[in-house]
Structure formats: structure tokens, C-alpha cells
Amino acid sequence: MHTLAGLGPFLRLILRRDRLRLTLWYGIAVVVAVGVAASIGATYPTQAARAGYAEEINSSPAEVFMIGRINAASVAGLVAWRVQGLVVLILGIASAFTVIRHTRTAEEDGYREFLGGAPLGRATPLAGSVIIALSANLATAVLIAAAFAALGFAAAGSVLTGAQFFAAGAFMTGVGAITAMLAATSRGASTLAVIVMSVFYAVRGTADAGGLPALSWVSPYGWLSRIEPYAADDVRPVLLALVFSAVLLTVATLLNARDVGAGLLPERNGRPRAARGLRxxxxxxxxxxxxxxxxxxxxxxxxxxxxxxxxxxxxxxxxxxxxxxxxxxxxxxxxxxxxxxxxxxxxxxxxxxxxxxxxxxxxxxxxxxxxxxxxxxxxxxxxxxxxxxxxxxxxxxxxxxxxxxxxxxxxxxxxxxxxxxxxxxxxxxxxxxxxxxxxxxxxxxxxxxxxxxxxxxxxxxxxxxxxxxxxxxxxxxxxxxxxxxxxxxxxxxxxxxxxxxxxxxxxxxxxxxxxxxxxxxxxxxx
Structure with missing residues (x-):
């Protein structure tokens, strides 16, 4: 049987099962981004107000750690800064959890074994969940970029903002795929994915707040912050993040050779008898x-x-x-x-x-x-x-x-x-x-x-x-x-x-x- 047999029906099954979940996760990201973009101009109507706000934010270590630095004091620049922290985290969690749900969780619940009775290829669950996650990220990125362009923001910066969000989601798609192969439980896979995301985000925050540009290269979120939409408009960090995501997905594909239901990380042996506190x-x-x-x-x-x-x-x-x-x-x-x-x-x-x-x-x-x-x-x-x-x-x-x-x-x-x-x-x-x-x-x-x-x-x-x-x-x-x-x-x-x-x-x-x-x-x- 081909390793990707049954991919089409499996994709339709994911969409059928997750139509509400996907709409909520990715829809919230779009609503937040577009809502902020539509209001920033009224909140800071003058160039002086925007410049003062940018100066205040960039001088606050807490704000810089949580979101990053404002690279342009224009309306579009403030929007790109204001939404990037929340949106990349929403897309990251949604992407990792989507992959884990249809790989590790399905195996843990016995759902994957049930599907094994159909002509389903070995790599189909992983490939199908990755395709759905990447497609949802791409649709979100396109909608946000189109909305920003419709609001009058520069087309190049709008496209790069969407690319920034897509790359962030693609990176966590790869992380979720790997943790799903490593951990023996869905809870362990989700926890590992969130830990990886949190560590990389904290490294980015530390680099920005501490003025350590070299440290930002350690984190994919640091790479994406260097895109600077509506300012530098640098496309190279996007390409770097996408290449890294492709490497993660390749590694996950290789790790998929494991036994179905088994994780690659060793599990600890439990006690032969339960303690009194566990009875x-x-x-x-x-x-x-x-x-x-x-x-x-x-x-x-x-x-x-x-x-x-x-x-x-x-x-x-x-x-x-x-x-x-x-x-x-x-x-x-x-x-x-x-x-x-x-x-x-x-x-x-x-x-x-x-x-x-x-x-x-x-x-x-x-x-x-x-x-x-x-x-x-x-x-x-x-x-x-x-x-x-x-x-x-x-x-x-x-x-x-x-x-x-x-x-x-x-x-x-x-x-x-x-x-x-x-x-x-x-x-x-x-x-x-x-x-x-x-x-x-x-x-x-x-x-x-x-x-x-x-x-x-x-x-x-x-x-x-x-x-x-x-x-x-x-x-x-x-x-x-x-x-x-x-x-x-x-x-x-x-x-x-x-x-x-x-x-x-x-x-x-x-x-x-x-x-x-x-x-x-x-x-x-x-």
C-alpha cells in the first residue's frame, strides 16, 4: 500500500471533524488582527502621537519583551507591532494542537487503530494533519494581508505581515509534528510543543529587551521580528523560517517510522504496586x-x-x-x-x-x-x-x-x-x-x-x-x-x-x- 493512500478522504474527515475548532482558532486570529488594524488610526491620529507612543513602548523593557520593538511610527507600523505577539502565539498553538490531535491523540484514543482497517497509508495521518494546519495558516495569512491592503497599508508590508504569520504557524506545525512522534501521550506532546514555543518566545523577548541582537538569531521568533513590515520589509527571515520549518517536517516524517501508538522518548516504569495515595x-x-x-x-x-x-x-x-x-x-x-x-x-x-x-x-x-x-x-x-x-x-x-x-x-x-x-x-x-x-x-x-x-x-x-x-x-x-x-x-x-x-x-x-x-x-x- 502507498504510504499516502487515502489522503484525500482523510483530509475531508479532518475538515469535517474540526470545522468548528479550526474556525474558532484561526478566525479569532483574523478578527484580532483586522480589529486592531481598523482602530489604530483613530487611537493615534497624528504622526506626533504615533511617534510618542513608539518611543514610550521601545523604552519599556516589559513591552519590548512581551511583543517586540516598534520599527515604524506609521499607522501600519503600529498595527504590525501590536498584533504580532498575540497572532503568532494563537497560530502556533492552533497549528501544533491540530497536528497532535490527528496523530498522537488519535493513536492514544484508539481512533487511529480503527482507521487502520481502511486503506490508509502509514504517513497519511501525519501528512493530512500537516496539510490542514499549513492550509489554515495560509488562509489566515492571506485574509490578514488582504485586509491590511484594503485598509490602505502598503502592499509589500501587508504581504510580508501575512508571510510572517504563516511562517510562525508553519514553524509550530513542524514542532507539533515532532513532539507527536516523540511523546507517548497527547498530553506529553502538547506540553513539549508549548514548552518549545515558550522557550523560543522568551529568547526572542530577552534579546529584544536586553538589546542583544545576536541572541535573537537563536529563536525563530527572533528571525521573524527582523522582517520589520512597513519598515525594512526584509523577506530573508521569512525564507529562513520556512526552510527551518521544512527541516522540522522532514525530521517528523523520518520519525514516523516508529510503531503506531509508541513514542520515541522512553517511558518510565511505574511501581509494581500503587501507593496508598493513588488508590x-x-x-x-x-x-x-x-x-x-x-x-x-x-x-x-x-x-x-x-x-x-x-x-x-x-x-x-x-x-x-x-x-x-x-x-x-x-x-x-x-x-x-x-x-x-x-x-x-x-x-x-x-x-x-x-x-x-x-x-x-x-x-x-x-x-x-x-x-x-x-x-x-x-x-x-x-x-x-x-x-x-x-x-x-x-x-x-x-x-x-x-x-x-x-x-x-x-x-x-x-x-x-x-x-x-x-x-x-x-x-x-x-x-x-x-x-x-x-x-x-x-x-x-x-x-x-x-x-x-x-x-x-x-x-x-x-x-x-x-x-x-x-x-x-x-x-x-x-x-x-x-x-x-x-x-x-x-x-x-x-x-x-x-x-x-x-x-x-x-x-x-x-x-x-x-x-x-x-x-x-x-x-x-x-
Whole structure:
């Protein structure tokens, strides 16, 4: 049989299964890019305003680390800078996860073995998932480039901006393909891909913030930042990134010679007998999620430490800016800035809670849930592990974030009491995080097939509303639908118990509803 036999039907199958998932991931990237592009001109209408904004950003180590330097003070130059950080990360995660889903995840769930009964070539799953990911990236890049050109931006810069995004997605497509071959589980493959992306992005940020141009050549994101759309318009970094992506995909193709279902990285042998702490469904779920929890906690601790160290300097720069002074408004600009960051990162941590809940759907669709439930284990004991992992895990991550933030801010200000204040500021956002996770649980309890897309879409809509309000398209009153806005804005504001209790009770009600739905419906493998 040819190694690519059945490629056409397999491509149609991926599109059929992932039509909603692909639309959400790549559609959000297009909406963010076009929305920012359409608003920058009104936000900074004069050349003087744009030049002042560019100077302020380029003098802020935190901004330069997070996104990069502004290379041109034109409207198009500000747009290219403003969207590049978020869009390349969205496309990178979407691309890697798409490849992993139809290779490693399919093998882990037994879905790949089922497809093996059809005339499907050995290389077809990898090739098909890579083609879909690259095609989605290309369509996204074309749409963004066309939209930028339609807004009157220079054609060459618009094309290179699209090429920059395509190259970023292609790079992470290659990374996802390799990690899918290396890891023995989908969780391990996804974690490896995110770690690689995070390391390369941090290297780029360190090079830009530290003024180390030689270091930027270590990271593909550093190469792509040298394109400088609407300024230098250098096409060579795009070619370099595409060649590197081709090398990664070639390596993944060679690694695909492994046995189906097996990873190339050696797996550790477990103990012959389970420890006492693992003799239960909840403790087992917590043990399985431990690696992911540690990775999230370390990442948020690092981000918190960085923000705490730079809060004073960044807040003063924001305060002196006419356009950005509202981000650090009030008698203490540093605390106002930190309150904003804590608010934003609470929404990021919610992703972990949703993922922990959706683990139940993967266990159910793979058939592993049936094996557990044949033992004297109730459905609620089985599902309780995921609920504990979601609620307790997000609490641990928030503590890690608040600890890193408070430790560095207390060191910078010489006020030891700020450590406890920052941890409290992070923990007070937990009810809002739990409410969205409980929504995912409710959806899983009744309609598991749409639980993931709807929960992620709900969180994405809240992100989008924040962006549209920030850009002036919507009144701030629409944010009342967001549970995050009802949490006390610590460390700047005062603590109010009522919204915290109400939100916590709502989350508990949704969990109770989820348990009712799970008891009533059938456990299936679809």
C-alpha cells in the first residue's frame, strides 16, 4: 500500500471533524488582527502621537519583551507591532494542537487503530494533519494581508505581515509534528510543543529587551521580528523560517517510522504496586495532571516575577503617556498596573480549568472511562477527580502567580507586606475562573461533544469584548457580562465579599447541574 493512500478522504474527515475548532482558532486570529488594524488610526491620529507612543513602548523593557520593538511610527507600523505577539502565539498553538490531535491523540484514543482497517497509508495521518494546519495558516495569512491592503497599508508590508504569520504557524506545525512522534501521550506532546514555543518566545523577548541582537538569531521568533513590515520589509527571515520549518517536517516524517501508538522518548516504569495515595479516582486524576500543573505554575510564577520586577518602571511610563495613562490611573500607578495584569492573567489561567474538565470527555471517548466505571466507582467519584483538578489546580496556579508577583514587587519596593497582598489579589479572582470552568462542566454533563468548543468560545468572546472596549468600539458597560469584572480589583481597590460569594454560589450551581446531567445520560465513545 502507498504510504499516502487515502489522503484525500482523510483530509475531508479532518475538515469535517474540526470545522468548528479550526474556525474558532484561526478566525479569532483574523478578527484580532483586522480589529486592531481598523482602530489604530483613530487611537493615534497624528504622526506626533504615533511617534510618542513608539518611543514610550521601545523604552519599556516589559513591552519590548512581551511583543517586540516598534520599527515604524506609521499607522501600519503600529498595527504590525501590536498584533504580532498575540497572532503568532494563537497560530502556533492552533497549528501544533491540530497536528497532535490527528496523530498522537488519535493513536492514544484508539481512533487511529480503527482507521487502520481502511486503506490508509502509514504517513497519511501525519501528512493530512500537516496539510490542514499549513492550509489554515495560509488562509489566515492571506485574509490578514488582504485586509491590511484594503485598509490602505502598503502592499509589500501587508504581504510580508501575512508571510510572517504563516511562517510562525508553519514553524509550530513542524514542532507539533515532532513532539507527536516523540511523546507517548497527547498530553506529553502538547506540553513539549508549548514548552518549545515558550522557550523560543522568551529568547526572542530577552534579546529584544536586553538589546542583544545576536541572541535573537537563536529563536525563530527572533528571525521573524527582523522582517520589520512597513519598515525594512526584509523577506530573508521569512525564507529562513520556512526552510527551518521544512527541516522540522522532514525530521517528523523520518520519525514516523516508529510503531503506531509508541513514542520515541522512553517511558518510565511505574511501581509494581500503587501507593496508598493513588488508590482512588480523585487521587489518580490529580497524579495524572501533576506534570501539567507544575508546568503552568512555573510559567505563571515566571511571568509574575517579571511583572513584579518591572511594575514600578512600566507604570510610570504608562502614567506619562497621554494615550495609555488610563492603564495606570490612580494615586498608585504601579498597583493600578498590577491590578490590570492580575485581571488579564485570571482569564489565561481559566484555560487550565477548562482543559482539566475536558479531560473527562477524552477519557470517555477513548473508552477508558468505561473500564473505570466497571469497578465499584460511581460516575460522580470518577468525574470528581477532574473537578478537583480544575478547581484546586487553578488555585495553585494563582498562588504561584501571586507569589512570583509579590516576591519581586516586595523586593523592588522594600515592603514585605506586598507579598501577601499580591497573593490575595490573585486568589480573589478564583470564583470567576471557577465559574467558567463550571460552565464547561455543565456542558460536558449534558452535551459533551460541544463542551470544548462552546467553553473556549465563551472565554474567547470575553477576551474579544475586552479588546473591543479597549479599542473604543463598545461601551465598557458590556463587560458586566464578564464574571472577572465583578471580582474585587485588588491590590488597588477594596475587598467586597458579596460578589465573591455570589459568583462562587453560581459556580456551585453549575457543578450541581453538571452532576445531574452526567447521571442521566449514557456514557458513549463518540
Amino acid at each position: 482512588g479516582t480523585i487521587s489518580l486524576t490529580l497524579r495524572l495532571s501533576l506534570g501539567q500543573l507544575i508546568a503552568w505554575s512555573l510559567a505563571l510564577f515566571a511571568f509574575g516575577s517579571l511583572i513584579g520586577a518591572l511594575a514600578e518602571n512600566t507604570a510610570e511610563q504608562l502614567r506619562e503617556s497621554d494615550a495609555l495613562s488610563g492603564l495606570a490611573d490612580g494615586p498608585d500607578p504601579a498597583l493600578a498596573f498590577i491590578a490590570l495584569v492580575v485581571y488579564v492573567f485570571a482569564q489565561v489561567v481559566t484555560l487550565y480549568g477548562i482543559q482539566a474538565i475536558l479531560r473527562l470527555h477524552r477519557e470517555e471517548s477513548s473508552g477508558r472511562a468505561e473500564n473505570v466505571l466497571t469497578a465499584p466507582v460511581s460516575r460522580m467519584r470518577w468525574a470528581g477527580g477532574a473537578l478537583v483538578a480544575a478547581f484546586a489546580g487553578t488555585a495553585v496556579i494563582q498562588v504561584a502567580f501571586g507569589f512570583g508577583l509579590g516576591l519581586m514587587y516586595a523586593t523592588a519596593t522594600g515592603e514585605p507586606g506586598q507579598l501577601a497582598a499580591m497573593i490575595a489579589a490573585a486568589l480573589v479572582k478564583l470564583p470567576a475562573i471557577w465559574l467558567i470552568a463550571a460552565l464547561a462542566a455543565l456542558l460536558y454533563g449534558f452535551v459533551p461533544r460541544i463542551a470544548g468548543p462552546v467553553a473556549y468560545a465563551a472565554l474567547g468572546i470575553l477576551f474579544l469584548l475586552e479588546l473591543l472596549v479597549e479599542l473604543g468600539y463598545l461601551d465598557s458597560g458590556v463587560l458586566r457580562v464578564s464574571p472577572y469584572t465583578h471580582m474585587p480589583p485588588l491590590p488597588l481597590g477594596t475587598f467586597e465579599l458579596l460578589p465573591v460569594l455570589v459568583t462562587t454560589v453560581l459556580a456551585a450551581v453549575l457543578v450541581i447541574g453538571a452532576s445531574a446531567g452526567l447521571r442521566r445520560r449514557d456514557i458513549t465513545r463518540t
